[in-house]
Amino acid sequence: MSTAPPDPAAGKDNGTAAFGFRKVAAQTRQGLVNEVFSTVAARYDLMNDLMSAGLHRLWKDDLITWLNPPRSQRPFELIDVAAGTGDVALKALRGGGPGCRATLCDINPAMLEVGRDRLRQAGLAARAGFAIGNAEALPFADQRFDAFTIAFGIRNVTRIDTALAEARRVLKRGGRFLCLEFSCCDVPVLDRLYDFHSFEVIPRLGALAAGAAEPYRYLVESIRAFPDQRRFAGMIGKAGFQRVTFRNLMGGIAAIHSGWRL
Ligand SMILES: C[S@@+](CC[C@H](N)C(=O)[O-])C[C@H]1O[C@@H](n2cnc3c(N)ncnc32)[C@H](O)[C@@H]1O
Numbered sequence: 001m002s003t004a005p006p007d008p009a010a011g012k013d014n015g016t017a018a019f020g021f022r023k024v025a026a027q028t029r030q031g032l033v034n035e036v037f038s039t040v041a042a043r044y045d046l047m048n049d050l051m052s053a054g055l056h057r058l059w060k061d062d063l064i065t066w067l068n069p070p071r072s073q074r075p076f077e078l079i080d081v082a083a084g085t086g087d088v089a090l091k092a093l094r095g096g097g098p099g100c101r102a103t104l105c106d107i108n109p110a111m112l113e114v115g116r117d118r119l120r121q122a123g124l125a126a127r128a129g130f131a132i133g134n135a136e137a138l139p140f141a142d143q144r145f146d147a148f149t150i151a152f153g154i155r156n157v158t159r160i161d162t163a164l165a166e167a168r169r170v171l172k173r174g175g176r177f178l179c180l181e182f183s184c185c186d187v188p189v190l191d192r193l194y195d196f197h198s199f200e201v202i203p204r205l206g207a208l209a210a211g212a213a214e215p216y217r218y219l220v221e222s223i224r225a226f227p228d229q230r231r232f233a234g235m236i237g238k239a240g241f242q243r244v245t246f247r248n249l250m251g252g253i254a255a256i257h258s259g260w261r262l
Contacts, residue, residue: 017158020221029158030134034108036215037084037156041110043210044085050209051202051216059254060087060151062247063180066256067147069096076100079145079170081135081163082107082153086115088180092149093124103129103145105138135163143172151180155226164239171261177241179257184228187251194253198223229255 017026024032040047048056069092070076076099080088083104092102104119106112109132119125133139135150135157148167157163167177185191198220206216227235229246232255237244241259248255 018222018225020218020225022221026158030107032218033156033158036218037108038110039212039215040210041085041108041114044111044114045087047206047210047216050205055250055254056152057087059180059249059256060091062249063088063149063151063178063256064091064095066247066258067092067095067149067176067178069100069147071095071097073097073099076147077145078102078147078149079105079138079140081105081133081138081148081150081167082156083115084108084111084153086118088149088151089115089128090118090122090124093119093127094122098127101127101129103131103140105131105133105135105140107132107134136166137162138166138170140170142169143175144170145175146172147176147178149178149180152182154179154181155222160227161235161239164236164241168240168261173261175261177236177257177259177261179232179236180254181226181232181257182223183226183232183248183252183255185250185252190251190253229257233257 015026016023017029019029019032076096078092080102083089083106086104089102089104093100104112104115112130112132116130119128131139136159148171154160154163171177185194202220203213203217207213233244233246236257236259242262244259246255246257
């Protein structure tokens with residue numbers, strides 16, 4: 001089993017950042033993350049189902065239930081950042097009415113291309129927009145969106161506080177921030193099983209099903225290097241969001257954080 005993760009905030013001042021359990025120069029970290037997702041893009045959806053036994057689908061359903069996009073003609077502009085292969089946008093557009101539009105933004109063209117194909121195949125591309133962009137410097141004007149979602153994406157970002165400030169900047173007043181991310185499980189026995197699954201099963205599954213263990217080792221380690229529920233809620237509040245709350249999913253294996261730009 002792996003050693004304890006480094007503090008995600010550690011090294012901030014000397015120009016280093018956590019990449020999984022390794023320390024790397026902050027300016028090279030995003031390039032390493034991009035390599036991971038370029039490697040896994042074609043098999044990302046299959047691996048997601050295998051690694052989480054399909055649970056990620058239920059968690060994304062919970063996210064959309066909480067988002068509650070209007071089912072009417074009322075215009076509702078969602079931005080889904082770190083959109084990847086488009087799961088959240090697909091679910092939001094299916095759940096929302098004809099006034100609901102989604103912009104998918106991701107730093108990795110290979111991941112976003114899979115998302116674009118899936119939205120086209122689902123007949124939803126007319127209500128979708130696509131943008132290559134970094135969560136830390138979003139290519140959008142201030143106060144453009146009604147809601148901001150990010151699922152399993154924020155832990156990949158180098159400067160989380162910068163990304164949170166950007167999320168707030170692009171939201172209208174009254175807009176909602178929702179983040180689905182792996183978090184800290186503190187249920188006895190479940191936490192042990194989860195550790196075993198994370199460090200022993202997932203990299204092997206990655207090697208077998210996708211031909212590469214290393215990207216999956218990063219994905220697991222990056223989960224453990226991410227701040228726990230309360231600390232992340234504090235970071236969201238510090239970015240200027242109000243009424244910050246969170247819900248644990250499966251004993252905290254994942255959590256959804258919510259905040260409002262008021
Ligand atoms: C684990 S995937 C999640 C994809 C999708 N949201 C989902 O839940 O299936 C993480 C995504 O974050 C993207 N990503 C990583 N760093 C990013 C950044 N700085 N800005 C925007 N997207 C980023 C990756 O390219 C990848 O598509």
